[in-house]
Amino acid sequence: MAARQTGDVILDIQNISLAFGGVKALTDISFNVREHEVRAIIGPNGAGKSSMLNCINGVYTPQQGSITFRGQTFSHMNSRQVAEMGVARTFQNLALFKGMSVIDNIMTGRNMKMKCNIFQQALRLGPAEREETVHREFVEHIIDFLEIQAHRKTPVGRLPYGLQKRVDLGRALAMEPQVLLLDEPMAGMNVEEKQDMCRFVLDVNEEFGTTIVLIEHDMGVVMDISDRVVVLDYGKKIGDGTPDEVRNNEDVISAYLGTSH
Numbered sequence: 001m002a003a004r005q006t007g008d009v010i011l012d013i014q015n016i017s018l019a020f021g022g023v024k025a026l027t028d029i030s031f032n033v034r035e036h037e038v039r040a041i042i043g044p045n046g047a048g049k050s051s052m053l054n055c056i057n058g059v060y061t062p063q064q065g066s067i068t069f070r071g072q073t074f075s076h077m078n079s080r081q082v083a084e085m086g087v088a089r090t091f092q093n094l095a096l097f098k099g100m101s102v103i104d105n106i107m108t109g110r111n112m113k114m115k116c117n118i119f120q121q122a123l124r125l126g127p128a129e130r131e132e133t134v135h136r137e138f139v140e141h142i143i144d145f146l147e148i149q150a151h152r153k154t155p156v157g158r159l160p161y162g163l164q165k166r167v168d169l170g171r172a173l174a175m176e177p178q179v180l181l182l183d184e185p186m187a188g189m190n191v192e193e194k195q196d197m198c199r200f201v202l203d204v205n206e207e208f209g210t211t212i213v214l215i216e217h218d219m220g221v222v223m224d225i226s227d228r229v230v231v232l233d234y235g236k237k238i239g240d241g242t243p244d245e246v247r248n249n250e251d252v253i254s255a256y257l258g259t260s261h
Contacts, residue, residue: 007035016065025051031230043232049215058082088177098157109174110135162193182214
């Protein structure tokens with residue numbers, strides 16, 4: 001894979017610690033994310049990966065540490081603030097509206113971009129109707145990009161799992177994020193579905209210029225598509241660097257990759 005041109009640090013995580021009661025989920029975690037890179041977070045089950053994403057997008061408030069996004073530093077933010085600033089998230093367990101069509105699911109990602117109120121939208125008053133037309137055009141572009149045109153009107157619950165994951169990605173893209181957090185985007189997929197999703201992740205990074213932070217268990221995928229990798233184990237950082245550096249890190253080998261590599 002050709003090296004991507006990455007920019008300045010867009011997201012800086014400093015000394016994050018998170019505990020639930022007496023259980024430490026994260027201990028003094030620091031790493032950064034550069035603009036336009038694909039940054040992977042890996043580690044065994046229970047390492048604290050999803051907790052880290054939940055701190056970044058405001059679901060959890062860490063007891064210690066700070067997160068700096070585009071030069072603004074926060075000790076905590078709520079999820080709406082994070083979304084308004086340009087950070088979108090997909091989830092490990094799909095949270096789609098199963099009875100709604102593909103296009104309507106992706107349209108929910110445009111809610112924060114809509115200026116008309118619910119009353120205007122419900123009555124489809126002039127400005128609301130014009131606004132909806134513009135947003136639907138944007139969503140149609142995402143549907144074309146993700147190659148799901150044939151399923152536009154299909155209820156999401158009827159789609160195969162791999163396509164549901166693609167719709168979930170589409171809904172996040174509808175928010176036009178600067179940073180996209182992907183929580184195990186390829187979990188539960190077969191080889192062909194994983195290859196498709198890898199291609200879409202790289203295309204999002206390249207064509208939309210979106211910075212991507214992803215959690216992924218498939219080490220082949222991580223090593224193929226990531227610029228840098230941070231490794232967690234029992235809530236602590238044990239490795240950080242390029243895929244090659246992480247692959248050859250003795251702590252990572254013993255904690256995650258096994259003894260042979």
